[in-house]
Amino acid sequence: MTSITTSKTPILKVENLYLSFDLDLQKGHTIRDIFVNLISHPVHSLLGRKEVHRVLEDISFELNIGEKVAIIGENGSGKTSLCRCVAGMIMPQQGEIKTNGVIQAVFSTASAIHFSLTGRENAFLLGELIFPKLSKTELKDAIEDALDFSELGKFLEAPFFTYSRGMQARLFLSVVTARPTELLILDEVYDGADEFFQMKMQNRMNKVIEKSGAVLFISHNAELVNEICNRAIVLDKRKIIYDGKNVAKGIALYKSLHVGGYKTGQ
Secondary structure (H helix, E strand, C coil): CCHHHHCCCCCEEEEEEEEEEEHHHHCCCCHHHHHHHHHHCHHHHHHCCCCEEEEEEEEEEEECCCCEEEEECCCCCCHHHHHHHHCCCCCCCEEEEEECCCEEEECCCCCCCCCCCEHHHHHHHHHHHHCCCCCHHHHHHHHHHHHHHHCCHHHHHCEHHHCCHHHHHHHHHHHHCCCCCCEEEEECCCCCCCHHHHHHHHHHHHHHHHHCCEEEEECCCHHHHHHHCCEEEEEECCEEEEEECCHHHHHHHHHHHCCCCCCCCC
16 A cells, blocks of 8 residues: 555545436437438438436435445435546546546456456456556456365366356456555445355455555445444435445435335345
């Protein structure tokens, strides 16, 4: 870890963030479709109102060293989109995001660099992406430790496309937890992992979380959220409706707003 872990400067500052998606651009119109629409409805095609899906509105918060923040909300509430904005993967239409340090974001436990490569080859490629500042020797040591932790044995030399979902999760999680970072973003990280490996991984994950500067944590598991996080942000209808250190209160508020829906912890 760098000296940032002792700095008083916020690791993350989000101010007045607005995000929306142009649904017309998501429909995959062909050139022929565009041409026909332009000829048939020239005024509407040129001046017609675009269909826009609003995702986040006026989102502002700071994240300081030592804070482990649960981002809570129903599916489609903008949790992952918010974290992707913070990670620099999505550009918002309005607002400012300031980060102080290295961001390590984990959005899928079933990701690989190339399905035709072996597990070992994918692990090293993934390590180069996630830990770009490590020397070759440091990276090799980190990845070898991760591969040993994964307990995949001879399957490390098999092509990734032969892996089950659980094996994919084992490899991915073992690599991404090899080193701590200044800002760690975790989105449903245990998805796909078998029960035995989840128990083994949780201790390793907790150590990485503890050594990282700050954490944004997305999960539908209320028990994990209560165990890991010391602050909660609840998203509802594109806005923050709760931001506080009482994590249980945040979960309870979310559940009270979505009685009968897909709740945290179910």
